Amino acid sequence: MVAEQNASLKPYNSFGLDVRAERLYHLESEMHLLEYLDDPEGYGQHSLLLGGGSNMLIAGDIKGSVARVAWTGRRLVEEGDGFVIVEAAAGENWQDFVQWTVDQGWGGLQNLSLIPGLVGTAPIQNIGAYGVETKDSLHSLRWMRWADGEIEEFSNAQCEFGYRDSLFKGRLKDQGVILSVQFRLSSRDHTLVTHYGSVAEELALRGTEAGLRSIADAVMSIRRSKLPNPAELGNSGSFFKNPTVDAQKAAELAQEYPNLAQYPQADGRAKLAAGWLIEQSGWKGRRLGNAGMHAKQALVLVNYGGASAAELLAVARQVQADVLAKFQIALEMEVNLIE
Ligand SMILES: Cc1cc2nc3c(=O)[nH]c(=O)nc-3n(C[C@H](O)[C@H](O)[C@H](O)COP(=O)(O)OP(=O)(O)OC[C@H]3O[C@@H](n4cnc5c(N)ncnc54)[C@H](O)[C@@H]3O)c2cc1C
Incomplete structure (x- = not known):
């Protein structure tokens, strides 16, 4: 090598x-x-x-x-009554893998179509979209510890998944490498999630029934219309996490901003749309030189061409400062800052 x-x-x-x-x-x-x-x-x-x-x-x-x-490979590990277990190497392209499972008629990952990145990274921040997260179908994964080269297997429960979070983003961050991931997918009686975002609307517009392939296609079409393609405009998807606030803050915000969508959490707190907060702070489509927040999706930090990392960071920091000043909410980066 x-x-x-x-x-x-x-x-x-x-x-x-x-x-x-x-x-x-x-x-x-x-x-x-x-x-x-x-x-x-x-x-x-x-x-x-x-x-x-x-x-x-x-x-x-x-x-x-x-x-x-960059190591690749995928295989069917087990075929059970109504389910399959499939394994993919960490270096497999996520989108290619998801489309392959959909083409096989295996359900679970279709809503996660067209998310950039590799299979081995998907569990780290428990990637999610359109009402589905990696944790919903992850069976287990293999992980190698840098310190001694030991390989361990983690079950779904051991991964400590949360919203855009897992053990590998927390306690085990940078401690090792995910080698391969196994998913448990349905082979019949699929759970079809269409209530989130505009998936149901897109299916209706296309005149198609909900199914694995039609949902995957609908999701890809929505994503293409809303999100900039990194091959054309440099970006990293959602740059900030959607913040969660306590019940009292949520009630105050609801009174002052009736248009602010709130997503109640099991613990009584509420999740807010970071994109809305950014837009209300005047940043939707606003640029500083070659960097700025996207005109169609305020949560996406964009390199309009030739921006340096410093320029991108300057925009990110100003957005955080402006949202803090207006709403007293501290936005946390979803993206890993490599310094
Ligand atoms: C246009 C666009 C849209 C996006 N949409 C979404 C979305 O809808 N939902 C969502 O959740 N995310 C979304 N993302 C974010 C991104 O796609 C995911 O976070 C993805 O999982 C990143 O994968 P990657 O391989 O590119 O990770 P990288 O950026 O290469 O790495 C991320 C981190 O993981 C570490 N890492 C990488 N591989 C391994 C490994 N095998 N073992 C241990 N650590 C490792 C790296 O060191 C780094 O700290 C989007 C990004 C873009 C550009």
């Missing part, structure tokens, strides 16, 4: 930032990962593990070694 020296990471991050890595290792098998772990120039000087680069803002050139997850 050969490392690229002084490699541009532009093709590997969805903001399209032309930052460089002192050494870039393309790990195309689990064997490469073990070689990397043993290499004093590799893991010995490890700085960053890179998946599809669609949930990170790399603030500058990276000293040391960057390891890119």
